[in-house]
Amino acid sequence: MKIADDIHNYYENLVSQHFTKLKIDEKYDDDFIADLTCVVLNQLPTRYIRHEVDMAFYLPASERFEMESNVREAVDKALQFMKLHQAQ
Template sequence: MGTIADIHNYYEELVMQQIRALELDRTRDSEYLADLCCMVLNQLPAHYIRHNVDMVYFTSPEQRAEMEEKVFHAVNQSVSWLDSDHHDRRKHEDA
């Protein structure tokens, strides 16, 4: 029997795939990545599943492509903001 621990937001996996594709996990520190994940996931709808394989049966290829496109844009927008001169994480850390 499954438990609540088996449930996860599928967008989390898509976000991590995009982070790895951009090699941000190799070029940014863990604090940056945590901020990035929070920013990105807050821009996306939740899509809870128990097993990743469920996505094969319950989403069309078009829906999957749309989800990936949303993640792509949310990651790029968040990286641009985090890397901008207008945002300096050190200011927040010193406060």
Template sequence: MTRTRKPTPAMPPDFSSIRNYHERAVFEAVAEAGPRYPLIAVEQYPDVACVALNRLLPRYIRHEVDLAFYLTENERLENERSVKESVQFAFEFVQARTLMKARR
């Protein structure tokens, strides 16, 4: 029987490899869609990404293949559609907020 060693205070667990599966896709979609929203400054792209990511169901992974390997083609297509819709919503949301602030 193999025992796993429990972390000790001297050796905390390393969680740095954990990330949200959607992050990379959202970051790429924001960078690609950005030029279609000239009122949004590049410095606001991280805000857009945050809004988009908050609209998506988080899927945490350690390695890209962890989730990609287990998704069906329909699930992959649905993920792509969800990312695009979330990014579009996020750009429009941030743009509307920016315009509201400009009117003050």
């Protein structure tokens, strides 16, 4: 087993989905997005999984909603932070 190949943080997927929804890739370059991703993920707890299907079957809807809300808030804060510090 290779940890890097078999295990990942479920929040990475949620952040990626939210970026797609906001069309982040159309608004910012790759370097900005990489930094933004780090700032966002550092605000969120980790939720390690092996298989996406595990989350689909075992995650209660209320917890999924809370996780998505946490992602939205973290992205908003990170965008404000990045824009403020971009020119510096």
